[in-house]
Amino acid sequence: xxxxxxxxxxxxxxxxxxxxxxxxxxxxxxxxxxxxxxxxxxxxxxxxxxxxxxxxxxxxxxxxxxxxxxxxxxxxxxxxxxxxxxxxxxxxxxxxxxxxxxxxxxxxxxxxxxxxxxxxxxxxxxxxxxxxxxxxxxxxxxxxxxxxxxxxxxxxxxxxxxxxxxxxxxxxxxxxxxx
Amino acid sequence: xxxxxxxxxxxxxxxxxxxxxxxxxxxxxxxxxxxxxxxxxxxxxxxxxxxxxxxxxxxxxxxxxxxxxxxxxxxxxxxxxxxxxxxxxxxxxxxxxxxxxxxxxxxxxxxxxxxxxxxxxxxxxxxxxxxxxxxxxxxxxxxxxxxxxxxxxxxxxxxxxxx
Numbered sequence: 001x002x003x004x005x006x007x008x009x010x011x012x013x014x015x016x017x018x019x020x021x022x023x024x025x026x027x028x029x030x031x032x033x034x035x036x037x038x039x040x041x042x043x044x045x046x047x048x049x050x051x052x053x054x055x056x057x058x059x060x061x062x063x064x065x066x067x068x069x070x071x072x073x074x075x076x077x078x079x080x081x082x083x084x085x086x087x088x089x090x091x092x093x094x095x096x097x098x099x100x101x102x103x104x105x106x107x108x109x110x111x112x113x114x115x116x117x118x119x120x121x122x123x124x125x126x127x128x129x130x131x132x133x134x135x136x137x138x139x140x141x142x143x144x145x146x147x148x149x150x151x152x153x154x155x156x157x158x159x160x161x162x163x164x165x166x167x168x169x170x171x172x173x174x175x176x177x178x179x
Numbered sequence: 180x181x182x183x184x185x186x187x188x189x190x191x192x193x194x195x196x197x198x199x200x201x202x203x204x205x206x207x208x209x210x211x212x213x214x215x216x217x218x219x220x221x222x223x224x225x226x227x228x229x230x231x232x233x234x235x236x237x238x239x240x241x242x243x244x245x246x247x248x249x250x251x252x253x254x255x256x257x258x259x260x261x262x263x264x265x266x267x268x269x270x271x272x273x274x275x276x277x278x279x280x281x282x283x284x285x286x287x288x289x290x291x292x293x294x295x296x297x298x299x300x301x302x303x304x305x306x307x308x309x310x311x312x313x314x315x316x317x318x319x320x321x322x323x324x325x326x327x328x329x330x331x332x333x334x335x336x337x338x339x340x341x342x
Contacts, residue, residue, distance in 0.1 A: 028304050036306035036321075052188065076302045078323055101197075102187060108198035115205050119212075130236060131328060133319040139212035146205065157193050160185070168185055 009171055013050055013058040020046035020066040021073070028074045035137045037125075041114060041148040043070070047091065048110060048156050053163075053171060056095045063087050081128055086120035106160075107153030114149025115142050227316025227333035230287075230294045232259070232273060234326050241332065242271070244289040266290075270297075275325045283307060283322055285329065292316070294329060301325050 024043040032038045043066055051059025067087055071080045094113040097104055118141045126134045232240040239252040240259050247267075251259060258274045267290040275281035284298040295312035299305055299322060307322035313331050320329040 031309045032304065032306060036310045053185070074303055076304065076324070099184075102191070103195060103197035104201060105191060105193055105195045105198050106188070107193055108195070108201040112201050112205055115208060119208070125323075129321065129323060129328075131319065131321050133330065134321060135216050136319075139209060139217055142209045142212055146209070154193070157191075161189055165189075169182075 009054050009058065012171065013054055013062055016046045016050040017062045017065045017069075020044075020062055021070050024066060024070040025074055028076075035140050035144070037122075037137075038141055038144045039148070041117070041145075041152060044110075044114065044117070044148075045152045045155050047087075048094065048106075048113075048152060049159065051091065051095055052098070052106070052156065052160060053168065056099075059091055059095065060088070063091055082121045082124035085124055086117045089120055090114070090117035105153075106157050107150060110153030110156065111146055111149035114145040114152065118142055118145035227292055227331050229332050230313060231330055231332050232271075232285075233328040233330060240271070240273075242269075242287060242289075242294075244287075244292050247289060273325075273327060275327075281325055283325055283327055294320075294331075296320055296322065296329070299325070 020043040023046065027039050027042055047059055047063045047066065050062040064084070067080060067083045071077050071083065090113040093116060094109050097109045097112070098106065119138065122134070122138045122141050126132055228245055229241060229243040231238050231242070237252065239255050240249060242249040242261075247263070247269075249261060257277065258279075260272045262270045262272075264270055267288065269287040269289065271285040271287060273283045273285065281300060282298075283296055283301070285294060286297045287294050291314065293312045293314040296307045296310065299307055301307060301322050301324040307320055307325075307327075310320045311318065313320060313329060316331040316333050318331065321327070
């Protein structure tokens with residue numbers, strides 16, 4: 001029984017990873033939103049979903065797979081250098097906030113995570129390329145991050161609300177009942 | 180995350196009072212970013228007379244809007260071509276290496292002192308092409324895959340943040 005549930009979790013994580021990669025690639029086909037490099041971050045939706053439904057470990061796994069495979073397939077391998085630290089840090093903060101206290105909603109946590117993600121990405125990009133002049137785009141990227149975070153947060157919230165209990169129950173075994 | 184966490188999550192509301200704290204933190208962060216990088220820093224050159232191309236931290240090309248002349252760094256004669264296609268309008272084609280497989284096409288409007296990247300084969304997203312033009316001596320265009328930066332130059336040029 002435990003082995004079947006683990007396989008189910010891994011399969012679910014795999015599907016979410018594929019969806020994250022696909023949405024990342026599709027987003028890259030479109031021109032950036034006003035500012036170079038600005039994206040809505042739709043792929044973060046699947047990363048957050050995997051973290052909430054399956055756990056932090058699976059969330060990080062989906063994140064890393066999305067960044068590595070997505071960067072390779074989009075032909076922008078250099079983006080790994082700034083996407084990876086930003087993604088890991090923002091997801092860590094989101095998971096810590098969600099686990100530490102039930103006081104915050106997923107939407108607010110998603111907004112904070114998105115702003116941190118875009119800020120760190122832009123900062124690391126500027127430091128690695130030595131282009132400190134690019135910092136002028138940082139505030140506008142943070143604003144776009146707020147909008148993206150709100151959208152992702154709302155979608156995750158209503159998606160999990162809509163998932164039947166019979167579906168989510170299959171993801172857990174008896175050990176997962178402990179608080 | 181476990182069964183009880185998910186059960187509590189499903190019964191949550193989309194907005195909680197403590198969210199205001201997070202939104203306040205985000206607002207402070209964004210406002211401080213605007214103050215530090217947009218509202219208060221000095222803008223570049225009051226006497227913007229041209230632009231320069233930088234590769235590997237080294238200036239490789241400099242164009243003067245007033246005289247329509249340019250200077251090339253040694254070794255870049257075959258990698259950068261300049262063509263005037265209309266009065267005051269120039270196309271500057273920059274190749275990344277001697278194979279000439281990778282390029283950036285830069286359009287220069289010396290009348291209105293604007294420069295922008297119009298074409299490139301750097302990546303699928305072509306961020307350099309979608310970056311807004313450098314004008315009024317303000318802005319920067321970067322092509323990371325081709326290691327190319329386009330910066331305005333002028334008498335009073337000061338970068339936004341000194342690196």
